[in-house]
Amino acid sequence: MKDDMVITRRRALLTGLSSVAGLALTGCSDELPPTYGNLLRMGDVLTYKAHRLLLPARSLAREYTHAQISSSPAIGTTDPGDPTRSYFDVESGPIYDRLRHGGFADWHLTIEGSVARPQAFSLADLKRLPSRTQITRHTCEEGWSAIAEWTGVPLRQVLEAAGILPSARFVQFYAYDAIADGIDMLDALHPQTILAYGMNGRDLPVPHGAPVRLRVETQMGYKSMKFLQRIVVTDHFDDLGSRGPLHGGWSWYAGI
Amino acid sequence: MLRGSTTGPNDVPPAPAPHRPGDDRHTLWVRITHWLTTASFLTLAFTGFVILMAHPRLYWGEVGNSLTPALLELPISRNYQHGGWEDVQPFFEGAESPVSADRTFNMFNQNSWGRSLHFLAAWILVATGAVYLLTGIVTSHFWRHLLPRSGEFTPQLLWQDLMRHLRRQFRLATGGPQYGLLQRCAYLSVVFVGMPLMVVTGLGMSPAVTAAYPFLSGMFGGFQSARTIHFFLFAALVLFLVGHVLMVFLSGFRRQIRAMTLGE
Numbered sequence: 001m002k003d004d005m006v007i008t009r010r011r012a013l014l015t016g017l018s019s020v021a022g023l024a025l026t027g028c029s030d031e032l033p034p035t036y037g038n039l040l041r042m043g044d045v046l047t048y049k050a051h052r053l054l055l056p057a058r059s060l061a062r063e064y065t066h067a068q069i070s071s072s073p074a075i076g077t078t079d080p081g082d083p084t085r086s087y088f089d090v091e092s093g094p095i096y097d098r099l100r101h102g103g104f105a106d107w108h109l110t111i112e113g114s115v116a117r118p119q120a121f122s123l124a125d126l127k128r129l130p131s132r133t134q135i136t137r138h139t140c141e142e143g144w145s146a147i148a149e150w151t152g153v154p155l156r157q158v159l160e161a162a163g164i165l166p167s168a169r170f171v172q173f174y175a176y177d178a179i180a181d182g183i184d185m186l187d188a189l190h191p192q193t194i195l196a197y198g199m200n201g202r203d204l205p206v207p208h209g210a211p212v213r214l215r216v217e218t219q220m221g222y223k224s225m226k227f228l229q230r231i232v233v234t235d236h237f238d239d240l241g242s243r244g245p246l247h248g249g250w251s252w253y254a255g256i
Numbered sequence: 257m258l259r260g261s262t263t264g265p266n267d268v269p270p271a272p273a274p275h276r277p278g279d280d281r282h283t284l285w286v287r288i289t290h291w292l293t294t295a296s297f298l299t300l301a302f303t304g305f306v307i308l309m310a311h312p313r314l315y316w317g318e319v320g321n322s323l324t325p326a327l328l329e330l331p332i333s334r335n336y337q338h339g340g341w342e343d344v345q346p347f348f349e350g351a352e353s354p355v356s357a358d359r360t361f362n363m364f365n366q367n368s369w370g371r372s373l374h375f376l377a378a379w380i381l382v383a384t385g386a387v388y389l390l391t392g393i394v395t396s397h398f399w400r401h402l403l404p405r406s407g408e409f410t411p412q413l414l415w416q417d418l419m420r421h422l423r424r425q426f427r428l429a430t431g432g433p434q435y436g437l438l439q440r441c442a443y444l445s446v447v448f449v450g451m452p453l454m455v456v457t458g459l460g461m462s463p464a465v466t467a468a469y470p471f472l473s474g475m476f477g478g479f480q481s482a483r484t485i486h487f488f489l490f491a492a493l494v495l496f497l498v499g500h501v502l503m504v505f506l507s508g509f510r511r512q513i514r515a516m517t518l519g520e
Contacts, residue, residue, distance in 0.1 A: 039376060040369060040372035040373055040376060041372070042376070043372055043373075043375050043376030043379060044372055044375070046379055047375055047379075051464050051465070055464060055465065055467075055468045056468050059467040059468040060467060061463060061466075061467040062466070062467070062470055064318070068318070068319070069347070069354055070319040070321070070323075070324060070354050071321065071323035071324055071354040071355045071356070071357075072321070072323070072347075072354070072355075072356050073321050073322050073323055073341070073356075073357060073358075073359060074356055074357065074358045074359065075358075075359040078343075078358040078359070137318060137319065137463075137479065139461075139463050139479060140311075140321075141310075141367055141371065142310040142311040142363075142365060142367065143307065143308065143310060143311035143313075143483065144311050144313070144320055144321035144322065145318065145319050145320060145321065145479050145480060146319060146321050147318065147319050199347075200347040200348070200354075201347075201348075202347075205345070205356060207343065207356060207358045208356065217463065217467070218463050218464045218467050219463055219464065220463060248368055249368035249369050249372070250368045251368075251371065251372050255462065255463060255464030255465075256371075256375075256461065256462040256463060256464065256465070
């Protein structure tokens with residue numbers, strides 16, 4: 001009983017402290033990532049705010065030569081359709097497996113939310129849009145890095161095709177491995193932020209996120225989500241509940 | 257022992273006589289920044305080690321991962337030399353082609369809270385460091401107490417001071433910043449070389465920061481080089497900490513702690 005009270009008091013104190021500082025940091029805006037929960041999230045938001053305040057907005061990440069392409073580990077979800085894996089999602093896993101065996105001909109990427117024209121893009125639709133090829137470094141939060149050539153359509157093209165509303169602030173991505181995550185509009189409109197369908201000159205392999213993955217070159221690897229299913233444009237920050245990174249304690253902003 | 261007197265053997269130089277207020281005691285701002293730095297450094301060292309455990313391999317250049325050779329592998333977690341990779345597929349024609357492979361094992365990874373805490377501590381350290389550097393300049397603390405006096409910074413004198421330390425002949429705690437030559441060199445290296453390089457190599461690992469300022473990783477030869485240097489600086493700073501704490505014990509633990517805490 002006494003122990004419980006101590007923990008509760010400490011937690012209350014921490015929560016109180018972080019909300020006060022959080023409010024001071026964000027100016028009570030719900031258009032910013034969360035400062036709630038604990039001191040760690042407060043530090044993350046400080047980093048995010050500092051980057052947005054101090055770094056020039058449109059800097060391109062370094063691009064490399066073809067000779068610098070390296071081996072690339074595939075980690076996390078390597079096949080959303082494999083029912084023996086712990087990450088297998090009973091709802092979307094079998095759908096992914098069916099789409100995969102159909103060569104992703106029936107795969108569609110829907111874009112909805114704060115857009116004028118919600119729509120669904122097939123793989124062929126995406127490939128018809130202007131493409132961008134970039135040889136960039138994947139910087140994994142674990143500490144390793146790999147260089148690969150990515151080909152895809154700039155996210156900006158897709159957002160403009162759907163017509164983002166002036167109120168839109170964040171872009172959320174839902175994937176077939178039950179993971180969801182989001183980025184702000186600055187990263188979403190970044191020229192190197194692409195929906196990649198090609199890797200090293202071929203179709204994107206399944207372990208690397210087929211048929212289409214996100215590439216966010218100004219953040220760490222885990223923000224470049226694989227196996228995309230759905231894009232939702234929102235006016236406000238969404239922590240995406242148990243599907244989002246914050247649920248597992250991961251920082252939402254990973255520009256570091 | 258009498259406060260401020262030299263009690264070591266005869267060849268130990270006496271402490272310079274205090275000539276300004278604050279010269280014989282640690283000032284309040286030195287004491288506050290000292291302990292804030294201590295707390296944030298210990299947090300950074302611990303969380304940095306936790307982050308390293310997720311991938312205990314070091315490389316040189318831009319790129320390094322489990323499918324490429326390492327410069328150094330540290331046996332510090334179950335991820336060490338893990339062979340659990342399958343479905344190796346070459347990207348291009350030819351035997352030299354880079355490959356893709358799937359990870360099959362459940363790795364150790366506590367970087368979620370580890371990295372957030374690392375950065376929280378880093379912010380505190382950077383803020384504390386900025387206050388310390390600014391105050392050190394404004395109050396001329398660096399000139400009066402840290403920078404070697406003219407003619408003092410010679411290999412011969414450094415060697416003599418080192419030998420005195422090894423023979424355990426050094427001044428006992430004076431309760432203030434009357435530092436010896438070796439001591440001043442150690443502090444100067446940490447304050448003006450170790451810590452700033454730690455910050456710069458840290459920034460050199462940031463995708464967003466290096467996109468804006470590519471030289472931050474370029475000057476080290478790439479992302480992985482910056483990470484490797486970051487690690488060796490960590491090792492050097494931990495060595496300094498061990499030496500520093502050892503000297504605090506050997507020169508009078510109680511006296512030193514009271515001096516750095518209460519300013520007595």
